[in-house]
Amino acid sequence: MSRSGSHDELILELLGELEGDERESVDAPSGLDGTDRERLRRLDVELLGSLPFALEPVEPRPGLRAELLAAAAGGAQAGVAPFVRPARERPFRPPGWLLPLAATLAVAGLGLAGLLFGQLQDQKRTVADLQAQLESVRGSAAQVAALRENLLEARRQLALVGTRGVEVCALKPRDAASAAGAEGPWGVLYVAPDHQHWYLSVHGLEPSPEGHAYQLWFVAEGRPVSAGTFSVEPGGPVELSSETMPEGTSAVMVTLEAMGGAAEPRGPEVLFGDGADAMRVL
């Protein structure tokens, strides 16, 4: 039975499961005509509609009214209705293959433990910053919604990097000159124990040249599988995440491609991480 909440359906939910004569024998006086029955139905509807009045009223938080009116005004202008949380742009849309990445990863590089700790601290600071920002911009519906989403995302990422059994893989340039530079780009890929969820943090990348974009690849069964393109804000880290990863992934890399991305890597490789160098740190 549907629970869409229309009046008749609601009555059916509560009363309609009785057979006709069953209900009449219990409830309705015999000899009711159509008008009386309709009046009884209306009384039942109003009775049900009154039930929430028996609850202790809950005062809405300040700002909810303004958000509603702003959303209504926005919907009236754009011809769209209901409130929807703004979707967070996700660069990664690979097929949902399973990945036994852990099977190919070996414990290496104790320095990654420190790196992980630093990432955790960064994430905690991010959560604290976002929470502070969230409080300061209450009243602005769009800002609050965006910050809330960012906060949730940050919490999800924090939860992932702190998961017992998470595996960590460092990304760095493969050419020795770039790798040795202290200012060069680097990244850390966290893979959850389910080998599906992952979170990648990249630092030190220059903004891509005009007409170009960075592209993330997972190397699975020896073949690169695109995980999407992304842009870089000057000075800002890049944070990517997804709930899926190709099955058989053994490495990850970032290349610089023409805007829109490529079907297979053509541009220069910027970062590379070998699954064989990954480690389980928790």
Add this chain to the structure above:
Amino acid sequence: MEPADRPRSSSPKELEDRELVHRLVERDPEALAELYDRHASMLLALAQRVLGSREEAEEVVQEALLQIWSQAARYDPDRSSVSTWMVLIARSRAIDRLRSRKVIERTTVAVQREEIATHASPEGASAVLRYERGLRLRVELEQLPEEQRDVLERAFFQGMTQREIAERTGIPLGTVKTRTLLAMKKLRAALRHDLETLL
């Protein structure tokens, strides 16, 4: 939709709910604001009771009011009062959300007796009427036998069918049906005068 009885110049605060809905059809945001002021706390209590989450309840109330804003022309005064129409829309959205996250079990334990309000500061005649209506309803609900009140609340606030209630509580289905009907009948008889004013 019945035409509004009062001129456009009337303040929303002076208008009946039905007239405010008519203003919604004309895209008057002040009417939406007034309906929010009158009913949001009750709708929020309803959604929070269903979902057990303040944050989700606020989202449901906002969604419901935006639906009311965009579909005001569908309101039929012959079918229900405005407050009941709003309640049913909000309840429907809350139940849909509850079903979608499949956590009825989690909220079952959250169904506790609501304490009767000991204080309130309603402003305006309509607020006083709503407060008194709620108070009388609480009293009548408290006077219902526990088993009758329980099945009614499970059906309304958790969206459970009578069959589901029977399975969950281990009570025979026929008993659940009878208890529901008896609860409805007693409440209808006790509150008939109040309910008639809404017709």
